[in-house]
Amino acid sequence: MGGGSAPGAIRGRSAIVAVGNTAQGTVPGISADELAVEALRVTLDGAGIAKSALDGLITCKSYGGFGIDTEIGRLAGLNPAYSATLDYGTCNFSLHLACAAIDAGLASTVAIVYGTTQRSDGNRFSHPLGRQDEASVYGFLNVAGPAAMAFRRHQHLYGTTEADLGRVAVSQRRYAEQNPLAIFREPLTLDDYLAQPYLVAPLRRADMCMISDGGACLVVASADRARELTDRPVHVMGIAQQTGLRDRQNADQWLRPWIRQVADRVYAGPASGGRRSTRSTSRTRPACGCCRCWSCTGSSSPAGWGRRSPRARSGTAGGCR
């Protein structure tokens, strides 16, 4: 496979230059689209980037029919060279779209924005009962159902324990304790986790994410523009996606076997020449010269970000204001 043709090999041609979030949780008195624009405002302010620097806008539909680029762009007063709205999915697909648009020369500096008021609006991720179907007859409600089945299957196949799963929630809580915008910030030990009752066994409350109001924004720029916009760009080294559209007519649908294929391609991307790499080669210093991203600071995982004070990184990529 020749260099540059490896699927997923973006190799630093674009970079995240700013990240921001609004308050999260219950945010009354503001519409979903206004929250998206508020996320854009705090992100640009925090990073010292002028709105006029933007020439691309990517939004994603949110609960209740909000999140359309024509509405958010109107509120934000933008006439971008490139704009798009995703029907579903936010961080992954929209980042890919931004990188693709930048690579194609359609835009150089793209804001990805999202806002939702689904907590205030009472989205319960439920399902209208009544019609004779699997949800109504067997009570198969809430995304916790397939997630619980997938984890129990994982336990059966690999011997994974509930304590193994609990360590995910415990780690995330440690990061949340340091994040002023996080909703759950009280300390959580593994014993605390295991003492929680099941919601949908084998999952507990701490395994679920809360339905919340809030806005978020990323600004992605070409490597050239990124240098002008921030001294701390986070270069995108590899992207890949695989979508299980065949849905329940897939074997192992809920174990999402595509994640492995995505990992193979995304970790192949950053290696020199696009050849398949191991995790350790993907941690070598990339050609982009960036020396702050997790892959070249030598920390063992992106989770290393969470141990820094979010305030210290406010306004630049990796910050959380």
Place this chain on the structure above:
Amino acid sequence: MTADDTTFWAQARAGRLVFQHCAGCGYVRWPAAGVCPQCLGRGYEWKPVQPVGTVWSYAVYHRAYSAALKDAVPYNVALVELACGVRLLTRLVGEPAVGSRVEARFEEIGEHGVVPVFAPPPATA
């Protein structure tokens, strides 16, 4: 109306497990669909299958996500892989176990009348 699964539920009330069999390639479709995901053909016939399978996994609901289920918790929902290839959401009767062999029974669940549930086959001593 070819994505309509009412035939499945109606036949289940009579104690039969039936699915759409593709007229073109024989693939057994579930959930019900207007097109075969293998050969893209549209023709099909509802036909019975062997009512046996293996438990892929199951979840036990301790929380009622609908007021209608308040008295039902805790209850299980399982995914059973049938011998014909179909993966069917259902309820397990008896002690549930991933990987165990089960067969269909037809029992009444609440207001929905007789529906398929799955249980270990009777012990063969």
